[in-house]
């Protein structure tokens with residue numbers, strides 16, 4: 001397979017749509033991609049990010065394109081924008097129809113001027129939403145049909161071999177970039193340097209965009225889940241947490257690693273690191289088709305409680321501790337989420353109003369299926385804010401040994417995150433960068449043995 005399998009994706013969407021709309025004879029699909037936006041009062045272009053549903057049906061990154069899918073004829077037609085000859089001087093010639101036909105797995109490529117001829121064919125042209133790209137066709141379009149989103153999301157849920165190969169490439173670039181970060185402590189004295197090193201090595205490998213804004217933190221900052229300031233000094237701190245993933249042809253990686261700045265784990269840091277590793281390895285072992293992600297997530301809480309009892313952070317009966325939800329003060333987020341064209345990919349159907357606080361932030365609420373890619377990312381955090389909230393609730397506070405908690409505050413938190421493909425009989429870990437604590441320490445030490453002049457830096 002040399003082309004992004006857009007026609008198969010369109011067939012997938014039709015299959016799922018058919019379960020919701022028995023007779024599709026009056027229906028077609030019309031989706032629009034993103035357009036190139038500028039900043040307000042400026043002619044500077046914003047970073048272009050293709051609309052993901054459109055990309056799934058085309059594999060096309062050309063701004064201001066549209067796609068029409070004739071559900072009856074199973075014919076997929078890509079519409080490119082008209083050539084703007086005033087822009088050719090600045091941007092060069094755009095892709096011709098012939099070039100686009102060769103490049104994309106679609107039945108036809110036409111210019112935008114032909115769109116009307118297609119939209120009149122069917123009574124109902126389903127679209128995701130009416131926006132600046134497609135509002136001129138709004139009379140022909142039916143937006144935000146839940147059945148369309150269902151069909152698109154169910155299709156994107158299961159990755160085919162082509163998509164998996166793109167995700168493996170994103171994962172590989174991400175592995176190398178994490179290795180580079182762990183290896184460059186002599187030139188990393190501020191969180192910004194961690195961020196810079198990761199992005200530099202991703203771009204060098206051809207990944208121009210990150211899947212999401214990297215989270216690079218040291219010391220107590222590691223306790224803030226989505227810390228993106230990335231600008232604090234690392235001096236006097238012992239721990240680093242970096243959550244960063246490259247993107248490859250719009251497919252994401254999402255990986256977190258933690259390491260000791262000195263190359264030697266402090267006793268507190270390794271206590272927590274091993275507990276998180278235990279949460280990850282016990283949950284990963286449960287991954288296979290048919291397994292309940294809710295149960296796997298709750299298993300992570302049970303492993304946390306076992307470890308906290310062993311470390312003396314909790315005291316009391318483990319079943320009572322589990323029922324009290326006190327573990328959410330230290331592991332507040334979900335064990336993992338779907339991954340694909342989006343970092344938090346579609347199809348997980350989270351319930352942010354769940355009465356159970358352990359499940360409230362779990363972004364994947366369904367059984368696993370072969371072809372899903374999920375993150376397995378347990379974490380343990382020492383957030384003074386969350387601990388204080390728990391201490392105000394007597395039914396939780398009674399299990400927490402505050403004097404023991406105190407000694408862990410300086411490390412902030414630990415998260416270990418890998419990207420996991422669900423296979424026919426288990427799983428395949430797409431993430432290759434080691435999380436073994438001895439190997440991680442050895443990588444940091446090896447990097448530390450080098451003089452700063454060894455590294456590619458100007459300041």
Ligand SMILES: [Mn+2]
Nearest residue numbers: 254375377417
């Ligand atoms: Mn993640």
